[in-house]
Amino acid sequence: MSNLNPRQKEAVRYIDGPLLVLAGAGSGKTRVITQKIVHLVKRCDLKGFHIAALTFTNKAAREMQSRLADQLEAKYRRGMRISTFHNLGLNILKREHSHVGLKPGFSIYDAQDVQQLIKELMRRAFDGDDQASEMQWQISAWKNDRISPGQAQLEANGDPKQVAASVLYEAYNRTLRAYNAVDFDDLIGLPVELFETQPEALEHWQNRIRYLLVDEYQDTNATQYRLVQQLVGVRGAFTVVGDDDQSIYAWRGAQPENLALLSEDFATLKVIKLEQNYRSAGRILKAANKLIGNNPHVFEKRLWSELGYGDPLKVIQAKNEDHEAEQVVSRLLAHKFQSGGRFSDYAILYRGNHQSRLFERALRESQIPYKISGGTSFFAYQEVKDIMAYLRLLVNDDDDNAFVRVINTPRREIGPTTLEKLAGYATGRGVSLCAAAYELGLETVLPERAVNRLREFVEWLADKSDQAQRGDPLEVVKSLVNDIRYEEWLLDTANDPKTAERRMGNVHELLAWLGRMAEQEGDGASLSDLVSRMTLMDILERNEDEQRDDCVALMTLHAAKGLEFPHVFMVGVEEQLLPHHSSLDEDNVEEERRLAYVGITRAQKTLTFSMALRRRKHGEVMDCEPSRFLGELPEDDLVWEGGGQPVDPEERQERGKAHLANLKDMLN
């Protein structure tokens, strides 16, 4: 407690009612949350069992957990829930599944599964899957806003596209239930629905969670806010921490107005502002404050810092986008030599992922190690999806999506015709594909050979499922991979043995994760538990760059939220790019300004903006103007630089080599 400032202390100690902590960038909010948990346990005698802290990302949850582990003995942490919203939702559904029409072992569909399903439904209903992702987006938006298919249809007001989407929404939900499956949005939405209608269930969870903390509160959507409201009930024992200036996810349903809404819904709400920043030099904060001052505010806030004033901010004006990348990289390199720092002290932040390419190239040419965050998820690999589909089917034989994925992977000589007939039969009988395969009537529509193959498959599946229920789930999974000769199949299908090897490596990785998770969950863990937990995990692609740890970080402004770097380059700071043109059309400049604000406040010591005067867009060379946001920064703290002549590629190579030699010298 002694290392907290007075405001932070107040936020930690205040437990008399609902509390909103407005935590500016770099004001130590995670410290406050963890300290508060310690305070609740040690000073207020609250059992860990009765405390829940919610985050949006697994990363944030992990971070909080590990910080807490440093400050609180294990016995105090028993039963404490520090998890993402979605994991809490999963826990609730696991306990209450019967009330919302789910059977144990229900599947969780990720965005990819959902897209597949929606395309399938669209092909069936409108013979065509045009704009499937738009539909997917719309349905998710409705779910986030707590709008039912019926309401959606009413609100569509005859607009054909909206009507179609709402009809699809209805069919989609129905199908998901038939498959005994939920999507990510349902993990929050179904508990909310449940709590609206089942007071006993709500009471149980209110009794269980007696103090609730929520991180990044400005990112909550309507459904998540409702869940928070329900859980805290009239008691209102909660602390939410957020910053309206860092709300950059409104486009995916977040409602920053939930911050202001709190004071309406909880009359006794106390608000504490954390305005002392421990991260950035004075100049950087001054610029950030001035920029964000152009946005309207419900809560006024002014960050200050005791760190020095720091260097002026720079703006590099490059001739074109290649030149921009060159300039940024050569300045980064020069600065690193001069300061003797590490590559990991630097970050390059951009608005859109496509902007990374040029910087990657420039960094590679100069032999600078870098890592790009936001790679493909481990679970996107087809081999991982395959095995996961097997596991899903194993614990949930209603999951037709998984059935279709798995039935011919590897080949079982069950072709599209057989499947189609099976599907037709299943629909007629109102049962799942798996169940249909057992039915005797099947012989009337399918030749004996096909029926036998299907039976063989489902019987094998049932056998495995039995084993999984009785024995060690992990062993069953291993034997499953063995039974289907997956490795053989990978070798057959990949034209290059290296790819097959890599894919099998991913399968082993998956098994290893399952093993680790089984260990973590303890003896009682069923395969179903493991599978659903896995689906919510965030294992990222392991690329070679990540192995080295001294790397320049490349990421989008969105991905940078919550991070900090001694030296930040914000690139492509031009009109049409930041603010992005589509936000201009939609009159969303304020969110773009917050995005710029997030970028600026990532920097600790130096901040450099860059822009190109001309840039090719969609194959056409366009003139670019400096972002309006640059004009909103304090003029005296900004140094504009031309950027000099472009360096020719050969010289760049030379420079890279020289740099490498230099590194070697330093090592010797």
Add this chain to the structure above:
DNA sequence: TGGGGTGATATTTTT
């Protein structure tokens, strides 16, 4: 069954 040709598309993304 994967690769090559074709045509649509071009912000941000977590769970």
Add this chain to the structure above:
DNA sequence: TATCACCCCA
């Protein structure tokens, strides 16, 4: 312009 998803074919 570059990428990506999809369709068709060998």
